[in-house]
Amino acid sequence: MVARSSEVRPSAVRHNASPGAGGRRRRGAGRLAGLGLGGAALLVLLTGCDVGKTFGGFGWPQGGITPESHRMYDLWIASCIAALAVGVFVWGLIFWCVVRYRKRGNELPVQTRYNMPMEFLYTIAPILIVSVLFYYTAIVQTDVNKTTKNPDVTVEVVAFKWNWQFNYRDGQGRDANTVASTLGTSEVIPVLVLPxxxxxxxxxxxxxVIHSFWVPELLFKRDVMPGNVRNVFEVSSLDQEGAYVGRCAELCGSYHAFMNFELRVVSPEKYDQFLAAKKAGKSTQEALTAIGENPYATTTEPFKTRRNTANFNPDSASAGAGS
Known part of the structure; x- marks a missing residue:
């Protein structure tokens, strides 16, 4: 009786000098070269068109109205293209290996060990990719976060449960004076007017508590902190007139979903007229009407809060008219 461990099994024989080995290597090299050329052509085609618009911004909001928003959007699209290019290359290698080295009888393919060029490639390539992405991210982040000594307009954003107050200031910092103010109420959405x-x-x-100031078209979402923390950021310009919805992007309590506002971008002439009307004692709605704008928010509307004596606001309180 023969022990199971001593059974003779067919051995896989490696033929180093099989007649068709050279041809297969040449065909494999041709396929790999074709894959590389195809990937390069795909990358050129993608970068030559509006990829973000074609693919819905790859999840990133479109339609930014500031130079900073365009820089962040371009960085996101370029990162997605780079990720797709790497993905296509890796998937191509996987499928090529599946086809090229599929089982053909009992003959083993050539075994490659300690391939220094290959190990160097898959070690250095990821480091280079991450370094390039980090470099451009740092450049864009530094540019987006920079502030200037003398901006044209300074607005103090004050958040509270569950609304907003916008103070137009005559300077920077806590020591500056408020020359006009807009206060939101449960019945009137606050409108922030900027040129x-x-x-x-x-x-x-x-x-x-912590709130978050967010206008999707600005592509800025900045936390508004309590205490002595004063979060500051700037946009170099607003490029397009219009009305844009603003929201609180930080869960801040029961009526967080009601904490909306509207950014109204107007011409510099209208902005000066609006500010003059506010300084003269007119309400925000009256000042907006004076410059030919809709007096109330058009991108969002007040929610029915159903507040009463038991939860927040007495029913006998008079309806707010905004300020």
Whole structure:
């Protein structure tokens, strides 16, 4: 009786000098070269058109209205293209190996060990990719976060449960004076009016908990912190007039979903007229009407809060008219 461990099994024989080996290697090299050329052509085609628009921005909001938003959008699209190019190359190698080295009888393919060029490639290539992405990310981030000493317009953004107050300031920092103000109420959405073509400085603070100032078209989402923290950022200009919805992007309590506002971008002439009307004592709605704008928000509307004596606001309180 023969022990199981001593059974003779067919051995896989490697033929180093099989007649068709050279031809197969040449065909494999041709396929790999064709794959590389195809990937390069695909990358050129993708970078030559509006890839972001074609693929819905790859999840990134489109339609930015500031130079900073365009820089962040371009960085995102370039990163997605780079990721797709790497993915296509890797998938191509996987499928090529599946086809090229599929089983053909009992003959083993050539075994490659300690291939220094290959090991160097798959070690250095990821480091280079990450380094390039990090470099451009740092450049864009530094550019987007920079502030200037004398911006054209300074607005203090004050968040509280669950609304907004916008103070138009005559300077920067806590020591500056408020020359006009807009206060939101449960019945009236606050409208923040800003001019085109001017640098805008936002100085944020909260009266209670952490909120977040977010206008999707600005591509800025900045936390508004309580206490002595004063979060500051700038946009170099607003490039397009219009009305844009703003929201609180930080879960801040029961009525977080109701904490909306509207950014109204107007010409510099209209902005000066609006500010003059506010300084003269007119409400935000009256000042908007004076410059030919809709007096109330058009991108969002107040929610029915159903507040009563038991939860927040007495039913007998008079309806707010905004300010």
């Amino acid at each position: 085109t073509g001017k640098s805008i400085r936002f100085e944020e603070q909260s009266r209670d």
